[in-house]
Amino acid sequence: xxxxxxxxxxxxxxxxxxxxxxxxxxxxxxxxxxxxxxxxxxxxxxxxxxxxxxxxxxxxxxxxxxxxxxxxxxxxxxxxxxxxxxxxxxxxxxxxxxxxxxxxxxxxxx
Amino acid sequence: xxxxxxxxxxxxxxxxxxxxxxxxxxxxxxxxxxxxxxxxxxxxxxxxxxxxxxxxxxxxxxxxxxxxxxxxxxxxxxxxxxxxxxxxxxxxxxxxxxxxxxxxxxxxxxxxx
Numbered sequence: 001x002x003x004x005x006x007x008x009x010x011x012x013x014x015x016x017x018x019x020x021x022x023x024x025x026x027x028x029x030x031x032x033x034x035x036x037x038x039x040x041x042x043x044x045x046x047x048x049x050x051x052x053x054x055x056x057x058x059x060x061x062x063x064x065x066x067x068x069x070x071x072x073x074x075x076x077x078x079x080x081x082x083x084x085x086x087x088x089x090x091x092x093x094x095x096x097x098x099x100x101x102x103x104x105x106x107x108x109x110x
Numbered sequence: 111x112x113x114x115x116x117x118x119x120x121x122x123x124x125x126x127x128x129x130x131x132x133x134x135x136x137x138x139x140x141x142x143x144x145x146x147x148x149x150x151x152x153x154x155x156x157x158x159x160x161x162x163x164x165x166x167x168x169x170x171x172x173x174x175x176x177x178x179x180x181x182x183x184x185x186x187x188x189x190x191x192x193x194x195x196x197x198x199x200x201x202x203x204x205x206x207x208x209x210x211x212x213x214x215x216x217x218x219x220x221x222x223x
Binding site for chain 2: 031033035040041042043044045048088096097098100101102103
């Protein structure tokens with residue numbers, strides 16, 4: 001989606017931290033999401049953050065939201081080979097429509 | 111049960127065929143969605159049902175016909191499709207209201223020949 005932007009690729013060494021960045025334009029966004037899609041599979045909701053939060057942590061995942069700059073990031077600690085996938089950032093404002101970014105392909109190398 | 115189940119997983123159909131995609135969830139979600147995803151692209155919203163009524167149609171061609179027979183089931187009827195309709199078709203469901211956390215199925219990989 002043109003309203004949500006992500007870098008297309010990220011390569012990271014196994015065991016390092018990955019940081020995937022996303023910017024969005026809609027200031028009325030209420031929820032921001034991170035989805036993971038493995039090859040040939042559907043989308044898996046990883047985590048989401050409400051727009052009045054700055055940070056959310058869930059095990060190896062940390063989401064940071066800078067609402068002023070409309071910037072969202074997903075940090076994956078101790079990245080594993082199973083984390084190789086396409087990661088989609090998405091936003092919604094309670095109108096049932098998820099606006100997705102184009103996705104970031106994360107490749108984990110040994 | 112946090113699953114959205116889609117059948118079939120793969121489907122090959124000719125341009126004159128009629129087929130249906132099926133989606134089922136038992137999470138009590140009253141909003142259900144169809145998305146279309148082309149290779150290496152993000153999903154694109156096609157239809158949204160809320161309380162079994164069609165609430166959003168994103169200008170989808172009439173050769174795609176959605177149906178929501180009850181609160182757990184969502185169908186997508188296909189007729190006279192074109193090769194460019196080949197894609198991964200994803201179903202999703204969510205609560206209605208302020209919580210829009212959507213759960214996706216694994217998708218149906220459709221090939222039109």
